[in-house]
Amino acid sequence: MTALTTTTTSTPRASDTEKITINLGYVDLGQIDLLVAEGFYTNRSDFIRTAIRSHLGSHGEALRQVVARKMLVLGLQHFTVAHLSRVQAAGETLQIRVLGLASIAPDVPAELAADTIESITVLGAFHASPAVRAALAGRIH
Known part of the structure; x- marks a missing residue:
């Protein structure tokens, strides 16, 4: 079991945003x-x-302390077939903890994701194909 703390080179654009809806008086x-x-x-x-x-x-200091305590990767975390294949070859699994955006490349097979990802905790947004989401449904927190 490995807690991931690095990013890969093929990442989503930092300028991408997530739409939210709010109600105001x-x-x-x-x-x-x-x-x-x-x-x-x-x-x-x-x-x-x-x-x-x-x-x-x-709330900057409080956020920094919580990020450190929960061992969250801050920012963008993108997982490719090559990255997950290396994890699988090493016989390891990932515990993904991200504050920001975690994404799994669209070409990652659901079976590879299920074999290599032990758990996913994302505070922000998680992008993955419907098949990968289904394969990891019980592991997404």
């Missing part, structure tokens, strides 16, 4: 629109991203 939304109209922000999304980054920044 009319007054909050109106205040955001006013700030946008006055030129403080480009659009609503710009305001929301800025607010989230600011709030996360105020």
Whole structure:
């Protein structure tokens, strides 16, 4: 059993984003629109991203401590057929722990993923083919 702490060279673009939906009250939304109209922000999304980054920044030290304690890889983690084949050849399995984006290449066979991935914990987003997701269903936390 190996806790993975390295990334491979074929990674998704860091500029990729995940869409979320939030509900806001009319007054909050109106205040955001006013700030946008006055030129403080480009659009609503710009305001929301800025607010989230600011709030996360105020919890920076706590986040760093939790990331270290939980042994999370911070950022992007991408797994290819070649990478998982090397893990399989070594007779090892992976415990994937990511804060950010974990992705498994679309060409990774479900059987290879099932043979090499012991568990997946992702705080953020996890991208994998439907077949790989099905093969790992009981191991995704």
